[in-house]
Every structure is written in C-alpha cells, then in structure tokens.
Amino acid sequence: MIITNAKYFKSVIFDTVVGIEATIDGVEMSVPLDTNNRHYFEILKQVDEGTITIAEAD
Amino acid sequence: MSTLKSSAEDLTLNADGSGNDIIFQSNGSNVATLDQAGLLTATTFAGSAASLTAIPAANITGTLPAIDGSSLTGIAGRRNMIINGDMRVSQRGTSWAAIANATYTLDHWELYNNGIGAYTVTQDSTGPTGFANSFKIDCTTADASPTGSDYLLLYQRFEGQDLQLLKKGTASAESVTLSFWVKSNKTGNGQVNLQDMDNTRMIGNTYTISSADTWEQKTITFAGDTTGAFNDDNGESLKIEWWFDSGSSYASGSTPTSWEAAASTDRNAGGTLALADSTSNYINITGVQLEVGTAATDFEYRSYGEELALCQRYFETSFDGGVSVNNSSAAGTIVAGGTNSGAITGYVGLACVQYVVSKRAVPTITVYDADSPRNTGKCSRHKLGTARGDNQAVVTGDSGTRSFSAYSSGTHTATGLIFHFAADAEL
Numbered sequence: 058m059i060i061t062n063a064k065y066f067k068s069v070i071f072d073t074v075v076g077i078e079a080t081i082d083g084v085e086m087s088v089p090l091d092t093n094n095r096h097y098f099e100i101l102k103q104v105d106e107g108t109i110t111i112a113e114a115d
Numbered sequence: 116m117s118t119l120k121s122s123a124e125d126l127t128l129n130a131d132g133s134g135n136d137i138i139f140q141s142n143g144s145n146v147a148t149l150d151q152a153g154l155l156t157a158t159t160f161a162g163s164a165a166s167l168t169a170i171p172a173a174n175i176t177g178t179l180p181a182i183d184g185s186s187l188t189g190i191a192g193r194r195n196m197i198i199n200g201d202m203r204v205s206q207r208g209t210s211w212a213a214i215a216n217a218t219y220t221l222d223h224w225e226l227y228n229n230g231i232g233a234y235t236v237t238q239d240s241t242g243p244t245g246f247a248n249s250f251k252i253d254c255t256t257a258d259a260s261p262t263g264s265d266y267l268l269l270y271q272r273f274e275g276q277d278l279q280l281l282k283k284g285t286a287s288a289e290s291v292t293l294s295f296w297v298k299s300n301k302t303g304n305g306q307v308n309l310q311d312m313d314n315t316r317m318i319g320n321t322y323t324i325s326s327a328d329t330w331e332q333k334t335i336t337f338a339g340d341t342t343g344a345f346n347d348d349n350g351e352s353l354k355i356e357w358w359f360d361s362g363s364s365y366a367s368g369s370t371p372t373s374w375e376a377a378a379s380t381d382r383n384a385g386g387t388l389a390l391a392d393s394t395s396n397y398i399n400i401t402g403v404q405l406e407v408g409t410a411a412t413d414f415e416y417r418s419y420g421e422e423l424a425l426c427q428r429y430f431e432t433s434f435d436g437g438v439s440v441n442n443s444s445a446a447g448t449i450v451a452g453g454t455n456s457g458a459i460t461g462y463v464g465l466a467c468v469q470y471v472v473s474k475r476a477v478p479t480i481t482v483y484d485a486d487s488p489r490n491t492g493k494c495s496r497h498k499l500g501t502a503r504g505d506n507q508a509v510v511t512g513d514s515g516t517r518s519f520s521a522y523s524s525g526t527h528t529a530t531g532l533i534f535h536f537a538a539d540a541e542l
Contacts, residue, residue: 085492
C-alpha cells in the first residue's frame, strides 16, 4: 500500500482521537485504531519502518 | 413335496447353452431368474440385506425408505467454507485494469501482483455449466523472465473463529477437500496452498490443466494438521492461495504435500503455468469449494442474498453498480439534514449510518462526494432549494462494527450533507 497524508482525527462527539485519515493508494480513507483492521496494521508497519509519520489531530 | 437334493457334494443346475437362464417357477409362474451374467432377478426380495455391500449408488433407484439421519455421515449443511466461490458477488465493480498489488476485486477475493506483468481482472460472465460467473485474470503486459521475488497469486482469507471445526492442532484434525473449476489457454501445473497464519505452517499440492481453453474441475485433498491450533477470534488464521507465476524465490523448493513450517521457496515449487509469459494468457476460476473431509461434494449453491450478506461482513457500500469515483449514480446516497433555513458554514451534521451487516472488525471508511468524478474523503453540502457544494470537508468517526457517523466542517453554506461510502473490514 502507498500511504500518504496520514493524520489522526478526533471523535465527532468526544474530544478523543479515534482514527487516522490517510490517502491509501490514491484514495482518502478514514482508518480506525483497530489492529484487526488491515489498513491500520499497514500504517503501523510503515511507521515502524520509518516510511511514514502520522500528523497530530487538529 | 419333491426335493432336489445332493448330499456331501455340490449340486449343479445347468442351463447349458448361450442365452439360457436358470428360471424358478411357482404355481406355473416365473418368480426368479438367474441369467448367464449371474444377475438374479426376482419378483420380490425379503431379508435383512445385512450382507449386501458395495452397492453402486447408481443402482439405488426408486423411492428410498425413511432413514434415521443419525446414521448418515459426511452430510451436513453449510459445507462450503469458501465465500463467493461462484464469483457472483462483486460490490466493488466488475473490471479492474492494470490491477495494483494486493487488491480486493470480486468480493472477498484478493489478487497479488508483485512486479510480474500487468493484468485486467474481470467478473467474467462465463463458466462451466451451472455457473454464470468466474474470476478472470487476463495478462495485458507480459513478463516472461520474472525476477526472484515476483509473484502472481489469488487469495481468500479465513477468520480463526470459523475454522474451529477443523480441530487443527489436535489428534482429531480434519482433512479438507478443495474443488474448483478452471480454464486457461495455458496447460500445466498450478499450485494451491493452505497457509496457517497463526502457526506459520503450510501445506500444498498441484493440479494439472490438461486441455487449453476448456473448463476442467480439479480436486485436492489436504490432510489435517495435528500441530498448531487456530486462534478462536476474528483475525486471519488461514489463507488459501492459487499461484499462477513467480520468480525463483518462491519456486526453488519442493511442493509441500504434508504440513510443514512455512517456506517461501515451496509456495510455487510445483507451478508451471507461467501465466505472465504472454499477453495471450488468461485464467478463469469459479465453483470454488473447501469442505471438511476427503471427498469433494457437489458445489453448495447459496442464494444471492445469502452470499451477499456473507460478503458484507467484510465489505459494504452505499453504491449501486460498483464503487468508483466515476459512478455518478445517486442511488443509495446517504443524505442527512438539508432543511431550507438556518444554513451555515462550518459544522453540519450529523449523519449516522448503520451497516446492513455487522463487520468483522471496525472498517476503514471511504467517503465520496456527489461530484463527477467524485472526490474521496469529501462530501457534498446542501440546503433544500439551493445548489449543493461538492468537495467539502467531512469527518467520520465513532466508528464501530455496526455503524459510523459523519459530519461536515466545510465552507459551503448548507444545512446538510450528502455522500456515498465504502466500508472495508477485509482480512
């Protein structure tokens, strides 16, 4: 997966981080912080490899 | 009473001569005939039939008596562990050109193409008798000399909690039998493997495509594995993989016909299809069934609605007719708010979307606006009676396995939001 523009986002209701907005293979997606989610798993992998970083939420 | 009898020696009844039978009569009528081939035909039969064995199924005709189902084995509902084995469900679309590596196409089927040519995948509308669809891979850019780490293969993945019936890791581990239909212009051997993702083990075998451009059904039985239990959860525990081509890194070992510690070099060791070597090449697959036991049974047809629901555990969308930024249909669009007064910029919401089927895990959500072509990660904002604004900021959140919410923080003056979505919880 080619992942760019990764950035945390917060809950609509609560002021807590609930996911990552990212462009994955050219498509903007909202990725939950769930290790069973294949996109989140890949984001963590690429962060560990130093390929990407995740920007803080607004 | 008269008796035909011999004592202390055989008694021979001989209807000598070609075509002559031994006929038994009672009260002047024939009641039984023993012909030259040894076939005994009688008007009635009485007895326990306890010593009748190995009766060919084809010879069991007529109305069967009531049978106690508890004595039947090898017959059970929901035999097929494969989802979308007849390739009917394809929510994402029906054709993918120059398909990228690790791409889900037809529902729950994922194609891997790592540097070994280019392919168009389609939900083909051909199949063997009884199947209206098949998964077609068509080579559009050839690579006759793949490098070591190149590969082309097709996956389906399984949750561990759906595999407990295999009793893997126990002395009672079950065999499974794979059956599928395949057609290709290429002849030769293809390799199929089961990959145990919890214990890093594998087993595989090959099948042979004997005739080009001809549908052939293939069957492979994999032994049970007494080592390494599957996790009982919603994570990936098993994948089944069809190899079509690869470099030497995946082919320099030997076909793992028994369970072994997973070895990359074995994964395509028996494969000779070389699907990448010409743009004339294609392969179609359908009618895929994986079932417990050592015998392949007839394909288990499920209704479209059942199959779609099984697929929607992993992927769901509001689009009719395929997920695409070029799908301009408004059918199924999520619309929230939109009253004709009180329009504002900034926060507009809130849309709450409940999935048709609960997801395997919290899904990745892609939101599409109403533009043409659509923008991803954006929504449209609207107010009744005024022009909508596209390409507006949208935030999804509070996402779970059953629902998610979305609001817009865009700049277009509006009272509501409009969008399509796709929710991906594939393994």
